[in-house]
Amino acid sequence: MKQEELKKLVGYKAATFIENGMIVGLGTGSTVKYLVEALGARVAHENLKIIGVATSKRTADQATSLGIEIKALDDVDHLDLTIDGADEIDEHFQGIKGGGAAHLWEKIVAINSTKNIWIVDESKMVKTLGSFPLPLEVIPFGSHHVIHKLENLGYAPKLRMRNNEIVLTDSKNYVVDLYLKKIPNPHELAMQLDQMVGIVEHGLFLDIVNTVIIGQSTGVKVINDIR
Numbered sequence: 001m002k003q004e005e006l007k008k009l010v011g012y013k014a015a016t017f018i019e020n021g022m023i024v025g026l027g028t029g030s031t032v033k034y035l036v037e038a039l040g041a042r043v044a045h046e047n048l049k050i051i052g053v054a055t056s057k058r059t060a061d062q063a064t065s066l067g068i069e070i071k072a073l074d075d076v077d078h079l080d081l082t083i084d085g086a087d088e089i090d091e092h093f094q095g096i097k098g099g100g101a102a103h104l105w106e107k108i109v110a111i112n113s114t115k116n117i118w119i120v121d122e123s124k125m126v127k128t129l130g131s132f133p134l135p136l137e138v139i140p141f142g143s144h145h146v147i148h149k150l151e152n153l154g155y156a157p158k159l160r161m162r163n164n165e166i167v168l169t170d171s172k173n174y175v176v177d178l179y180l181k182k183i184p185n186p187h188e189l190a191m192q193l194d195q196m197v198g199i200v201e202h203g204l205f206l207d208i209v210n211t212v213i214i215g216q217s218t219g220v221k222v223i224n225d226i227r
């Protein structure tokens with residue numbers, strides 16, 4: 001099966017985890033796009049009543065266009081479940097997110113959610129994190145100094161650009177990707193990055209996910225009760 005088909009498979013599978021009455025965090029990315037598509041179909045044809053909280057403007061726009069009610073995070077008092085994609089997941093189910101520049105909102109939604117499900121194709125499962133560049137959301141003010149400090153630490157930072165323009169997040173911040181190759185101790189790195197002024201949030205999602213749905217060429221694998 002092609003990667004795109006695996007993304008669709010897990011997106012559609014994840015939509016079946018959503019129950020009537022739930023308040024659901026909706027992630028961002030090309031895999032989540034299929035989840036939202038499937039959820040829109042359930043809302044339209046099964047009279048499913050849910051409220052979605054989107055982790056990006058892109059997801060909010062897609063969900064709204066399909067008739068899914070979207071509320072701002074501060075307009076709900078809890079989230080039952082959040083479903084999101086990931087860029088890498090290691091053997092301890094720690095993850096890297098932010099390939100789509102949405103990890104700040106994604107993390108805020110995730111940590112306010114009772115349960116978190118990640119949906120990935122099998123290429124995202126790795127032994128050790130770090131092949132995927134680690135995204136940081138960085139405040140524009142003083143960002144060159146932050147990048148310089150990261151260079152001095154040997155973290156190979158690169159300001160994310162697209163079509164010769166600096167990429168801006170939904171909060172109008174920059175994204176700096178760290179080309180680390182390997183992250184042997186994600187908790188240690190997360191603590192260090194948490195303490196650096198100017199970095200709003202990093203893409204290490206540690207001890208967050210409860211269920212991972214993996215699209216494999218042999219079918220869908222669901223790993224439950226991770227934590």
Ligand SMILES: O=C(CO)[C@H](O)[C@H](O)COP(=O)(O)O
Nearest residue numbers: 029030031085098099100102
């Ligand atoms: O973290 C994310 C966006 O910030 C995405 O969830 C992650 O990049 C995976 O995206 P895709 O499903 O397109 O591979």
